[in-house]
Each structure stands twice: as structure tokens, then as C-alpha cells.
Amino acid sequence: MTQWHRASSLEDVWEGTPLPVTVEGRPIALYRFGDRVHAVGDLCPHQKDVKLSDGYLDGETIECPMHQSCFNVCTGEVLNAPARENLPVFEVRIEDGDVFVGV
Numbered sequence: 793m794t795q796w797h798r799a800s801s802l803e804d805v806w807e808g809t810p811l812p813v814t815v816e817g818r819p820i821a822l823y824r825f826g827d828r829v830h831a832v833g834d835l836c837p838h839q840k841d842v843k844l845s846d847g848y849l850d851g852e853t854i855e856c857p858m859h860q861s862c863f864n865v866c867t868g869e870v871l872n873a874p875a876r877e878n879l880p881v882f883e884v885r886i887e888d889g890d891v892f893v894g895v
């Protein structure tokens with residue numbers, strides 16, 4: 793069952809800049825596109841100590857800063873090697889200017 797947790801205020805999530813947050817002990821990155829916010833796992837599946845939010849964001853694609861695997865931050869899909877696994881995707885709800893993530 794989904795449990796909702798406040799992750800951030802909406803005004804702290806800037807378009808074009810990943811926002812790393814920790815929700816229930818999980819490293820998650822928030823990505824804003826206009827009124828939409830997407831939440832995906834922030835650790836690269838290739839080496840789980842590397843934060844993707846430190847990488848390069850181009851539109852919906854984040855590039856890992858270590859070995860340049862790319863991921864779609866809306867779907868979590870891995871786009872190229874060496875990473876092989878998709879990112880976990882979390883539900884997002886925006887209420888009264890706050891961003892809630894479902895885990």
C-alpha cells in the first residue's frame with residue numbers, strides 16, 4: 793500500500809535542476825517540468841554509491857556523472873550501458889504547494 797511522505801515544497805524544486813531528497817531512507821531525486829514533478833531513484837544502478845542528481849540533466853535525460861549511462865527521469869528507463877537496470881519510479885502528489893512522494 794502506498795504511503796505518502798512530504799518530500800519538499802514545490803517552490804524548492806526548480807525546473808532543469810534535480811533536487812535530491814531522502815524519503816523513508818531512500819535516496820530519490822525530484823525533477824520538475826512546469827506543474828509536473830517526477831520522482832525517481834537517485835542512485836545509479838551501475839554503482840549504487842553514485843548520485844545521478846550530480847549528473848548532467850538535458851530535458852528528460854539525466855547522465856550519470858561516473859560512466860555516462862543515461863536515464864529518462866520521467867519513466868526511469870535506462871537508455872545506454874554500462875547501467876542495465878531502470879530506476880525505480882515513485883508516485884508524486886502536489887498539495888498546497890508541497891510535493892508528496894508515495895513509497
Ligand code: FES
Pocket residue numbers: 836837838839842856857858859860861873874875
Ligand atoms: S556509476 Fe553510473 S554508469 Fe557507472
